[in-house]
Amino acid sequence: MNPTIRDVAKLANVSISTVSRVFNNPESVNREMRERVLQVIEELGYAPNPFASGLRDNRSMAIVAMIPDLRNPYYAEMLSGIEEVALAHRYNVIICNQIQDPDRYLEYVKYFVKKKVDGLIFASTEVTDFYHDSFQTLNMPVVLASTEGSSWNLPSVRVNDVQASYDATTFLIQNGHRHIGFISGPAHAMITGQQRYEGFRAAMSDHQVPLSDQNVVYGELSFDAGYEAMKRLYAKFPQLTAVYAASDAMAIGAMKFLDQQGLEVPRHVSVMGFDNLDLARMVTPGLTTVAQHITDIGKTAGDLLFHLIDNRDADVQSVTINHEIIVRGSVRNRRLMED
Amino acid sequence: MNPTIRDVAKLANVSISTVSRVFNNPESVNREMRERVLQVIEELGYAPNPFASGLRDNRSMAIVAMIPDLRNPYYAEMLSGIEEVALAHRYNVIICNQIQDPDRYLEYVKYFVKKKVDGLIFASTEVTDFYHDSFQTLNMPVVLASTEGSSWNLPSVRVNDVQASYDATTFLIQNGHRHIGFISGPAHAMITGQQRYEGFRAAMSDHQVPLSDQNVVYGELSFDAGYEAMKRLYAKFPQLTAVYAASDAMAIGAMKFLDQQGLEVPRHVSVMGFDNLDLARMVTPGLTTVAQHITDIGKTAGDLLFHLIDNRDADVQSVTINHEIIVRGSVRNRRLMED
DNA sequence: TTGTAGGCGTTATCAC
DNA sequence: GTGATAACGCCTACAA
Numbered sequence: 001m002n003p004t005i006r007d008v009a010k011l012a013n014v015s016i017s018t019v020s021r022v023f024n025n026p027e028s029v030n031r032e033m034r035e036r037v038l039q040v041i042e043e044l045g046y047a048p049n050p051f052a053s054g055l056r057d058n059r060s061m062a063i064v065a066m067i068p069d070l071r072n073p074y075y076a077e078m079l080s081g082i083e084e085v086a087l088a089h090r091y092n093v094i095i096c097n098q099i100q101d102p103d104r105y106l107e108y109v110k111y112f113v114k115k116k117v118d119g120l121i122f123a124s125t126e127v128t129d130f131y132h133d134s135f136q137t138l139n140m141p142v143v144l145a146s147t148e149g150s151s152w153n154l155p156s157v158r159v160n161d162v163q164a165s166y167d168a169t170t171f172l173i174q175n176g177h178r179h180i181g182f183i184s185g186p187a188h189a190m191i192t193g194q195q196r197y198e199g200f201r202a203a204m205s206d207h208q209v210p211l212s213d214q215n216v217v218y219g220e221l222s223f224d225a226g227y228e229a230m231k232r233l234y235a236k237f238p239q240l241t242a243v244y245a246a247s248d249a250m251a252i253g254a255m256k257f258l259d260q261q262g263l264e265v266p267r268h269v270s271v272m273g274f275d276n277l278d279l280a281r282m283v284t285p286g287l288t289t290v291a292q293h294i295t296d297i298g299k300t301a302g303d304l305l306f307h308l309i310d311n312r313d314a315d316v317q318s319v320t321i322n323h324e325i326i327v328r329g330s331v332r333n334r335r336l337m338e339d
Numbered sequence: 340m341n342p343t344i345r346d347v348a349k350l351a352n353v354s355i356s357t358v359s360r361v362f363n364n365p366e367s368v369n370r371e372m373r374e375r376v377l378q379v380i381e382e383l384g385y386a387p388n389p390f391a392s393g394l395r396d397n398r399s400m401a402i403v404a405m406i407p408d409l410r411n412p413y414y415a416e417m418l419s420g421i422e423e424v425a426l427a428h429r430y431n432v433i434i435c436n437q438i439q440d441p442d443r444y445l446e447y448v449k450y451f452v453k454k455k456v457d458g459l460i461f462a463s464t465e466v467t468d469f470y471h472d473s474f475q476t477l478n479m480p481v482v483l484a485s486t487e488g489s490s491w492n493l494p495s496v497r498v499n500d501v502q503a504s505y506d507a508t509t510f511l512i513q514n515g516h517r518h519i520g521f522i523s524g525p526a527h528a529m530i531t532g533q534q535r536y537e538g539f540r541a542a543m544s545d546h547q548v549p550l551s552d553q554n555v556v557y558g559e560l561s562f563d564a565g566y567e568a569m570k571r572l573y574a575k576f577p578q579l580t581a582v583y584a585a586s587d588a589m590a591i592g593a594m595k596f597l598d599q600q601g602l603e604v605p606r607h608v609s610v611m612g613f614d615n616l617d618l619a620r621m622v623t624p625g626l627t628t629v630a631q632h633i634t635d636i637g638k639t640a641g642d643l644l645f646h647l648i649d650n651r652d653a654d655v656q657s658v659t660i661n662h663e664i665i666v667r668g669s670v671r672n673r674r675l676m677e678d
Numbered sequence: 679t680t681g682t683a684g685g686c687g688t689t690a691t692c693a694c
Numbered sequence: 695g696t697g698a699t700a701a702c703g704c705c706t707a708c709a710a
Contacts, residue, residue: 002454004687015697020689030695045476050455051399052687054390055702062433070422071617076415083409083436087443090450094401094431097422104426111429115341116389137384223621252621259623278410282562282591283622284598343703354681359705369679391703394686 003044012040023048062092063119063305064112066099072249073277074294075123078145081298082121089306091118100125109134119305121145121298126190127152141308143316145301146292147191155308155316157301159292161191164323165199168244168272168290171325173207176334177242177270180209182216183229183254185246192221196246196274221246226253234261241269241334248273248280248289255283255330266332276326286328297321342383351379362387401431402458402644403451405438411588412616413633414462417484420637421460428645430457439464448473458644460484460637465529466491480647482655484640485631486530494647494655496640498631500530503662504538507583507611507629510664512546515673516581516609519548521555522568522593524585531560535585535613560585565592573600580608580673587612587619587628594622594669605671615665625667636660 009016014033021029022037029037040046054060065082067075079095086093094117096108113120119141125131127149135142135154144156172180182200185192197216204211214237219229226245230253233243245251251273255265263269265285273280276291304316348355353372360368361376368376379385393399404421406414418434425432433456435447452459458480464470466488474481474493483495511519521539524531536555543550553576558568565584569592572582584590590612594604602608604624612619615630643655 005689006687016687017689017697017699018695021696024689028695033695047449047453048689049394049687051390051393051397052702053689055388055394055686055704056688056690058390058702060390070419071412071416073410073412073415076412077410079434080409080436083434087436087446092433092451094433095418095422097419097426107426110386112431114386116431223617249621256621256623278562279618279621282588282595282618284595344705345703355704356681356706357679360680363705367679372680387705388703391686392705394688394702395704395706397686 002049003046004049005046008037008040008044008046011044012037058115059118060092060116061090062094062117063121063302063309064094064096064108064117065121065123066096066105066108066125067123068098068100068125070095070097073279074247074275077277077294078123078298078301081295081300082145082302083298084295085299085302085306089302091306102130105131105134109138113138119143119309121301121305123147123301127154141305141312143301143305143308145297148318150318155304156318157297157304157321158191158318159297159321159323161195162199162202164274164290164292165196165246166203167199167323167325168274169200169203170207171288172242172244172270172272172331173203173209175242175270175331178209179237179240179242180204180215181233181237181240181243183226183233183243183245183250184216184218185221187218192246193218200244215240219250221250223249223253223256226250227257228253230254230257234258242272242331243269244272244274246274248275248277248287251287251289251330252279252283255287266330270331272331276324280326281328285330288328288331289326291324291326293321293324341388342385344385344387347376347379347383347385350383351376397454398457399431399455400429401433401456402460402641402648403433403435403447403456404460404462405435405444405447405464406462407437407439407464409434409436412618413586413614416616416633417462417637417640420634420639421484421641422637423634424638424641424645428641430645441469444470444473448477452477452479458482458648460640460644462486462640466493480644480651482640482644482647484636487657489657494643495657496636496643496660497530497657498636498660498662500534501538501541503613503629503631504535504585505542506538506662506664507613508539508542509546510627511581511583511609511611511670512542512548514581514609514670517548518576518579518581519543519554520572520576520579520582522565522572522582522584522589523555523557524560526557531585532557539583554579558589560589562588562592562595565589566596567592569593569596573597581611581670582608583611583613585613587614587616587626590626590628590669591618591622594626605669609670611670619665620667624669627667627670628665630663630665632660632663 005016008019083093099105123145217229217233219225273287273289276289280287344355347358422432438444462484485497556568556572558564612626612628615628619626
């Protein structure tokens with residue numbers, strides 16, 4: 001059995017209140033006594049029982065990170081940012097994975113999150129009524145990461161996807177491409193479908209590049225879906241000289257397909273991604289992409305959450321994280337073309 | 340404020356013990372009463388306060404997963420396996436990241452793990468005295484994943500690295516390679532350095548393939564380290580026709596270097612990895628590698644841990660997870676060579 | 679089968 | 695500045 005506050009008190013010849021004060025308000029206790037107590041604490045290896053503190057204060061010193069898929073490096077990286085700031089606050093991070101499965105999500109909420117946790121980071125998943133209702137009943141601070149909840153006034157941390165997508169498209173255009181295919185996220189997905197499409201569309205339009213249904217194809221954000229999407233895109237738009245995909249995984253799936261068709265990247269087709277996963281620099285050629293600074297998104301979401309935890313009624317503003325074009329080898333400048 | 344057991348009791352016109360029993364031993368309570376209580380529980384949305392239960396029973400319903408690096412897909416995948424079985428047991432998983440930093444590790448132990456958690460999975464990190472001592476003071480079940488602790492009789496879950504490495508090397512030899520470079524993990528690393536090297540050595544020896552210092556180079560397991568290691572290896576062993584690396588990340592780093600030298604994989608040099616990360620199928624050509632079934636390692640480690648949690652004195656045996664050669668495009672069969 | 683009561687370890691309020 | 699004590703909510707002997 002671990003030592004309790006009482007053991008410390010007895011051995012130090014003080015009351016338990018004094019021991020407690022040494023932890024929670026050291027200034028208020030006589031120097032000499034304090035040192036004696038501290039010594040005994042050290043000696044016994046005493047640490048307050050977190051259940052007891054939690055029971056009294058209703059704080060768990062834990063937050064929960066809800067993400068769609070741990071095996072996706074995007075979320076792993078975000079999680080690592082969240083974990084980083086949590087550690088600094090001496091908080092634990094509890095993982096909830098595959099939250100896009102409603103049953104699984106409810107399971108988490110029912111057994112884990114209820115009252116046991118001081119706050120919640122909810123990542124990359126559209127905040128439907130379903131999720132929003134559960135936030136209400138949970139009654140704890142919530143911060144969104146890489147998704148938005150403006151309709152419910154929930155603070156969020158994310159890049160400006162419209163602008164980022166606009167910039168990516170513009171980069172391709174400035175490199176002399178005019179036949180640009182877009183592999184979008186699912187049509188119904190607010191961010192990876194609609195907003196990134198919107199940025200693409202706006203850039204094409206602003207630069208007077210023709211755009212029709214022919215240019216666009218939709219799919220899930222995965223490698224496999226990217227491969228399939230590229231197949232469809234190439235079938236209906238074979239004259240494309242560049243492809244821009246709504247995620248790096250998709251872009252790399254597209255590269256795989258192109259390679260299998262004997263089309264070289266970037267000699268025959270240029271490819272641009274979105275996210276800047278570690279992966280992007282590992283493939284050959286390196287993938288030119290829009291960096292999201294994912295770790296920062298996680299860290300910032302953590303910062304906001306802890307601010308809300310310390311200060312329940314704070315009016316926390318959403319934060320936009322800067323994006324950045326990372327140039328590697330997968331896009332060719334057609335303005336410098338020789339053959 | 341959330342409803343307590345007392346609220347339920349009052350509304351259902353029973354004593355709190357009855358309510359408690361409905362949760363913990365439903366059979367022992369009169370059907371009619373039970374249904375009445377259940378209804379009230381539903382109505383109020385009552386759930387037992389985990390702090391109170393924890394305080395009484397000294398169980399947190401949480402385990403901790405200690406890993407070296409969340410951003411490494413290897414650990415993310417393992418974690419996802421752990422999380423999967425934890426959910427099935429209605430347990431939370433708390434992350435401890437970057438445990439190879441001793442200060443950080445101690446921080447975790449000091450503030451988080453002590454008494455707050457029912458068990459521990461410790462991954463891919465050599466169990467030095469330092470870590471082992473802390474396990475002792477923690478006094479909770481520990482299971483090792485992808486590392487070994489035979490010297491302390493700790494149960495572990497891992498592949499047979501010597502055999503797996505032997506098989507990988509044999510695969511290359513059977514494909515007609517006799518000039519095979521090996522990019523090893525750090526020389527001091529028990530598994531990725533010593534055991535995987537040992538498998539390599541044994542296979543070379545058994546098949547009478549010459550082996551000297553020239554064939555081997557050491558490095559960390561990362562992409563960047565793989566790139567650098569390949570550079571060193573190629574400098575001292577330019578006649579190699581195949582490279583076998585102790586991790587997929589290293590192998591892909593090596594591929595990057597080879598590409599930059601104008602050496603084609605697998606036409607000029609074959610490459611073989613170890614792990615079978617998702618990554619391995621995404622690169623071009625696909626990486627031929629030894630699959631570790633990482634998710635299974637995580638799941639099995641979880642299973643063992645829960646067995647120990649339910650049954651403190653069980654004598655749990657270590658488990659070896661099967662490995663498997665995954666053939667993709669990065670190894671060329673020289674026996675079928677035309678040019 | 680059901681209810682009563684004590685205790686888990688901590689913190690904060692209140693006397694002294 | 696220090697000490698006694700109630701309260702947090704649950705579970706389980708034990709008594710009825």
